Amino acid sequence: MKTIVYYYSHKGSNRYLANRIATDLKCGIEEIKPRLNSHLLMLMGINFGNRKLKVRAEDYDKVILCGPIWMGKLIVPLKNFVIKHSDKINKMVFVSCCGSTFEQKDQKFGHNLVFNEVKKLTGEKCIHCEAFPIGLVLPEEHKKDTDAFMKTHLSNDNFKGEIVGIYDNFIRQLKGL
Numbered sequence: 129m130k131t132i133v134y135y136y137s138h139k140g141s142n143r144y145l146a147n148r149i150a151t152d153l154k155c156g157i158e159e160i161k162p163r164l165n166s167h168l169l170m171l172m173g174i175n176f177g178n179r180k181l182k183v184r185a186e187d188y189d190k191v192i193l194c195g196p197i198w199m200g201k202l203i204v205p206l207k208n209f210v211i212k213h214s215d216k217i218n219k220m221v222f223v224s225c226c227g228s229t230f231e232q233k234d235q236k237f238g239h240n241l242v243f244n245e246v247k248k249l250t251g252e253k254c255i256h257c258e259a260f261p262i263g264l265v266l267p268e269e270h271k272k273d274t275d276a277f278m279k280t281h282l283s284n285d286n287f288k289g290e291i292v293g294i295y296d297n298f299i300r301q302l303k304g305l
């Protein structure tokens with residue numbers, strides 16, 4: 129099974145997660161680069177498309193797409209990727225280090241909204257979606273602290289405790305998919 133990880137990250141958490149997945153699966157990885165990497169313009173939905181990828185998604189059995197969630201939406205660079213490549217992709221897994229917790233997943237800005245958007249765009253090709261809420265790496269006393277949420281990014285220093293079990297289970301599942 130040939131697998132490739134594509135990712136977009138603004139603050140680094142999804143870069144960390146994507147690299148970790150690629151290392152554990154011993155597979156290739158490529159960053160999705162928007163032509164204009166302006167956070168503000170992307171948040172406004174202004175879209176100049178992505179730069180051409182070096183690695184062709186159609187050469188792989190399984191594509192893992194990794195990136196953040198903003199305002200309850202599939203963000204512009206990830207949406208561009210899905211729209212451009214979904215007809216050539218064989219199987220896709222979507223994974224996000226996001227802000228919404230498991231309890232909030234179905235709320236207005238919850239990750240399930242984005243998972244549903246991805247599934248709608250890719251149909252049966254999307255075989256699995258997984259969220260890694262950033263709150264998993266926060267100490268109990270900061271789990272509801274918005275400031276701590278915004279300032280925390282995944283790293284080797286905080287990738288410990290609860291998140292490890294969820295991640296290991298995800299990797300086991302990925303190997304079986």
Ligand SMILES: Cc1cc2nc3c(=O)[nH]c(=O)nc-3n(C[C@H](O)[C@H](O)[C@H](O)COP(=O)(O)O)c2cc1C
Pocket residue numbers: 136137138139140141142143171195196197198199200201225226227228229237238239262278281
């Ligand atoms: C402007 C903005 C909007 C966000 N909106 C959401 C959201 O609607 N739902 C969510 O789960 N997380 C949301 N987040 C949190 C990000 O998904 C989270 O911080 C993510 O880990 C950032 O990934 P990165 O470090 O790879 O850029 C938002 C973050 C920003 C900066």
